[in-house]
Amino acid sequence: MDQPYESTAHADHEHKPHGWRRWVFATNHKDIGTMYLIFAGVMFFLGGAAAMAIRAQLFKSGMELFDPGVYNSLVTMHALLMIFGAVMPAWVGLANWMIPMQIGAPDMALPRLNNLSFWILPFAGTLLVSSFFVPGGAPAGGWTMYPPLMEQFGASFPMVVFAIHLLGISSILGAINIVVTIMNLRAPGMSLLRMPLFVWAWLITAYLLIAVMPVLAGAVTMLLTDHFFGTSFFNAAGGGSPVMFMHIFWFFGHPEVYILILPAFGVISEIIPTFSRKPLFGYEAMVYATASIAFLSFIVWGHHMFTVGMPVAAQLFFMLSTMLIAVPTGVKVFNWTATMWRGSLSFEPPMLFAVAFLFLFTIGGFSGLMLALVPADYQYHGTYFVVAHFHYVLVPGAVFAIIGAIYYWLPKWSGRMYDMRLAKWHFWLSVISVNVLFFPQHFLGLAGMPRRIADYAPQFTDWNMVSSIGGFVFGASQLLFPYIIWRCVRAGKPAEARPWDGARGLEWELPSPAPYHSWQTPPSEAMLAHGAEH
Amino acid sequence: MNKFPGESHDARRRGPRDRGDEAREDSEARLCDCAAQGLGKRPGNRAGLGKLAGIASIGAAAAGALPAAASDWGRINLPRGVTNVSTRIYALHMMAFWVCVCIGVVVFGVMIWSLIFHRKSRGAVPDVTLLHNTKVEVVWTAIPVLILVGMAIPAARLLVRINNDTNSRLSIRVNGFQWGWQYKYVGTNVSVISKLSMSSDAARMLDSGIDVDRVPDYLLNVDHQLVVPVGEKIRLLITSVDVVHSWWVPDLGVKKDAIPGFINQASFIINPSKTGVYRGQCTELCGRDHAFMPIVVRAVTPAAFRAWLKRKEAAEKEASARAPASTSAAVST
Numbered sequence: 001m002d003q004p005y006e007s008t009a010h011a012d013h014e015h016k017p018h019g020w021r022r023w024v025f026a027t028n029h030k031d032i033g034t035m036y037l038i039f040a041g042v043m044f045f046l047g048g049a050a051a052m053a054i055r056a057q058l059f060k061s062g063m064e065l066f067d068p069g070v071y072n073s074l075v076t077m078h079a080l081l082m083i084f085g086a087v088m089p090a091w092v093g094l095a096n097w098m099i100p101m102q103i104g105a106p107d108m109a110l111p112r113l114n115n116l117s118f119w120i121l122p123f124a125g126t127l128l129v130s131s132f133f134v135p136g137g138a139p140a141g142g143w144t145m146y147p148p149l150m151e152q153f154g155a156s157f158p159m160v161v162f163a164i165h166l167l168g169i170s171s172i173l174g175a176i177n178i179v180v181t182i183m184n185l186r187a188p189g190m191s192l193l194r195m196p197l198f199v200w201a202w203l204i205t206a207y208l209l210i211a212v213m214p215v216l217a218g219a220v221t222m223l224l225t226d227h228f229f230g231t232s233f234f235n236a237a238g239g240g241s242p243v244m245f246m247h248i249f250w251f252f253g254h255p256e257v258y259i260l261i262l263p264a265f266g267v268i269s270e271i272i273p274t275f276s277r278k279p280l281f282g283y284e285a286m287v288y289a290t291a292s293i294a295f296l297s298f299i300v301w302g303h304h305m306f307t308v309g310m311p312v313a314a315q316l317f318f319m320l321s322t323m324l325i326a327v328p329t330g331v332k333v334f335n336w337t338a339t340m341w342r343g344s345l346s347f348e349p350p351m352l353f354a355v356a357f358l359f360l361f362t363i364g365g366f367s368g369l370m371l372a373l374v375p376a377d378y379q380y381h382g383t384y385f386v387v388a389h390f391h392y393v394l395v396p397g398a399v400f401a402i403i404g405a406i407y408y409w410l411p412k413w414s415g416r417m418y419d420m421r422l423a424k425w426h427f428w429l430s431v432i433s434v435n436v437l438f439f440p441q442h443f444l445g446l447a448g449m450p451r452r453i454a455d456y457a458p459q460f461t462d463w464n465m466v467s468s469i470g471g472f473v474f475g476a477s478q479l480l481f482p483y484i485i486w487r488c489v490r491a492g493k494p495a496e497a498r499p500w501d502g503a504r505g506l507e508w509e510l511p512s513p514a515p516y517h518s519w520q521t522p523p524s525e526a527m528l529a530h531g532a533e534h
Numbered sequence: 535m536n537k538f539p540g541e542s543h544d545a546r547r548r549g550p551r552d553r554g555d556e557a558r559e560d561s562e563a564r565l566c567d568c569a570a571q572g573l574g575k576r577p578g579n580r581a582g583l584g585k586l587a588g589i590a591s592i593g594a595a596a597a598g599a600l601p602a603a604a605s606d607w608g609r610i611n612l613p614r615g616v617t618n619v620s621t622r623i624y625a626l627h628m629m630a631f632w633v634c635v636c637i638g639v640v641v642f643g644v645m646i647w648s649l650i651f652h653r654k655s656r657g658a659v660p661d662v663t664l665l666h667n668t669k670v671e672v673v674w675t676a677i678p679v680l681i682l683v684g685m686a687i688p689a690a691r692l693l694v695r696i697n698n699d700t701n702s703r704l705s706i707r708v709n710g711f712q713w714g715w716q717y718k719y720v721g722t723n724v725s726v727i728s729k730l731s732m733s734s735d736a737a738r739m740l741d742s743g744i745d746v747d748r749v750p751d752y753l754l755n756v757d758h759q760l761v762v763p764v765g766e767k768i769r770l771l772i773t774s775v776d777v778v779h780s781w782w783v784p785d786l787g788v789k790k791d792a793i794p795g796f797i798n799q800a801s802f803i804i805n806p807s808k809t810g811v812y813r814g815q816c817t818e819l820c821g822r823d824h825a826f827m828p829i830v831v832r833a834v835t836p837a838a839f840r841a842w843l844k845r846k847e848a849a850e851k852e853a854s855a856r857a858p859a860s861t862s863a864a865v866s867t
Contacts, residue, residue, distance in 0.1 A: 062746040236795020309798035366634035382817030443610035453825035
């Protein structure tokens with residue numbers, strides 16, 4: 001039952017190319033997934049280095065380290081690297097690894113497209129990072145790239161625009177591949193409502209990507225033509241409007257934050273049932289909640305712009321639509337809680353990260369609810385309160401979910417177990433320091449500290465010091481992660497096919513490590529039923 | 535008339551204050567020097583804590599850092615502010631905060647209960663029949679909706695109230711520029727260009743060697759303040775000459791973007807008893823010196839304001855007679 005798939009009989013199918021060809025010409029979903037994850041890891045540490053520089057600069061009042069222009073570049077690059085370089089590729093990497101295994105497919109539907117969508121990334125990433133070294137330095141207008149400010153930067157400006165084009169193309173191709181795979185390669189008997197939630201979350205995310213990445217591409221192209229070809233899309237003197245850029249950008253930008261977080265919802269919905277030894281509570285409600293959140297994400301963008309002077313009616317609409325998101329999000333949190341309720345819980349590293357996600361993402365949700373209230377937002381907008389809010393949903397939210405997912409599936413990928421004790425150290429250091437890092441930023445924002453400032457009044461020093469210390473500890477703790485993975489892959493103890501006794505789903509029916517071409521014969525109905533017992 | 539309560543309304547100020555600084559430069563506006571009182575005790579505090587740190591034999595560097603870090607731990611919330619609107623925003627904020635706390639107590643309570651009592655190591659047996667429960671699911675969808683409606687109603691009321699910019703007594707054009715603000719009093723020839731104070735500007739340079747704790751209101755002080763009367767509705771017409779800025783003074787409850795080519799409105803009435811100095815900063819990334827374009831509003835009595843305005847007008851007239859067309863050449867619109 002544990003090893004229904006006879007890997008030895010099909011050994012002749014393991015005809016993978018060797019050496020560099022295996023990676024450059026890769027068409028295998030696992031190889032490509034691995035490359036995505038390594039790329040994301042590199043970008044995570046580059047973006048993290050920028051974050052460390054930011055926290056060092058803000059350690060105390062008074063300009064200490066960087067020129068304010070350089071500081072603004074660091075802020076901008078930190079965001080771009082983390083969003084487009086680290087979190088999005090990490091999710092695509094996880095999708096590559098897990099979706100075929102979870103739906104009973106041998107590989108992704110479009111393997112060569114898969115190769116292309118990965119190999120665009122290193123070029124886009126290099127273009128982005130190299131903008132640091134051109135005259136004038138990296139762009140310093142924030143990842144939101146508001147004109148006219150964005151157009152004040154020299155050679156780096158078109159580089160960033162083209163990097164975003166490339167990253168967008170990569171994301172769209174990846175998303176198309178995921179949709180096609182899920183729609184066409186599900187094992188017989190796996191209806192949509194029997195799919196694991198990670199697959200569901202990614203299906204919805206892929207549609208979001210296809211819908212909004214072209215919008216971003218359009219926005220940055222208009223910036224480009226405004227700057228180089230004399231158009232006036234965003235120039236009031238020529239009949240355009242800088243506010244129009246904000247509308248277009250946030251029409252992309254808000255779905256984008258759900259692109260970063262929806263796959264996390266999927267992962268948490270896999271991990272919590274496993275370590276509660278109990279099926280997910282309210283499976284269908286979870287699917288519908290995810291879809292509702294995705295839909296609502298298209299009609300809330302105005303809440304990023306409450307201070308730009310929109311009509312009161314528009315502000316009211318965006319306030320109400322934003323508050324509405326709390327309902328399906330609440331349903332998800334309640335369902336996860338109910339999944340743990342009367343379960344049989346154990347706290348292996350993936351579960352630790354999932355539980356931390358549950359608490360800390362909810363805190364980010366609370367500050368999100370407060371931010372939705374327009375009059376209060378007039379005070380919060382553009383301050384560290386916002387910084388605290390989105391870091392709570394993105395770091396202990398998206399990033400913890402990615403780390404949890406890797407700890408969850410690493411035994412399946414590598415066929416080896418990692419050092420649990422070290423992984424728990426990684427968890428405890430991360431979860432404590434992430435709160436020391438971001439919680440005080442709520443205080444700073446409320447006390448009046450604007451975001452994206454290179455220096456601040458001395459009254460903000462105390463909590464900034466605490467935040468910086470938390471930041472340094474958090475940054476240093478993350479170095480444990482590649483070390484743990486390296487040790488696991490090199491010298492971990494062999495892992496069983498089902499290393500977590502509560503784990504269900506098709507991926508656990510495969511041996512560990514999973515065979516090169518995941519499912520060459522479709523899984524049996526018995527396996528499906530075991531995995532999809534909602 | 536210009537009396538200040540002991541603790542002063544200038545809630546954002548800290549550190550020792552050099553009375554000879556920028557406030558004096560704008561000598562017409564030197565209407566409430568008493569604002570500086572009540573702040574003198576800070577340095578004493580500082581010394582005491584420094585001593586404590588020394589006793590605790592924390593290294594010299596830490597002892598230097600600790601006193602600075604000892605005085606402002608308490609700044610963790612929004613200011614109540616000095617306008618009706620800012621006070622109401624504060625109330626809305628606290629209401630939302632306590633609602634979140636209550637939800638958090640319930641939700642986190644259930645989670646923690648599970649984490650403690652439903653552990654495998656305690657011999658918990660999973661109840662695998664618990665798959666879904668329509669009744670419970672309807673309840674936990676409906677209750678949040680009700681809570682949200684309860685929060686949305688006061689928020690919407692306040693929103694409509696804030697966005698009513700009619701019936702103002704005084705209009706001021708606010709022009710953001712890289713990096714400072716220009717204020718023009720509509721209907722007069724008075725125009726004020728307000729930039730980071732000289733002492734802050736010197737201290738904020740890389741490797742300036744100046745201890746910012748000794749700079750009065752470091753980064754929150756300007757050369758020329760915006761002077762406004764209390765008790766009167768003031769309308770701001772906000773725009774920018776280059777990139778997007780945002781004009782924010784927390785104590786007034788006003789934040790509005792300054793967008794080139796467009797004019798935004800915002801208005802406020804400072805409570806009549808609240809004369810004083812209120813500080814804020816630009817809150818939209820506007821380039822290299824975004825961190826260095828503070829806003830300082832000095833609220834004075836209407837009588838003092840009119841007198842100030844009259845003096846200013848006369849001075850402007852005199853200046854423009856001497857050198858025509860030089861007025862506010864820096865930022866023409």
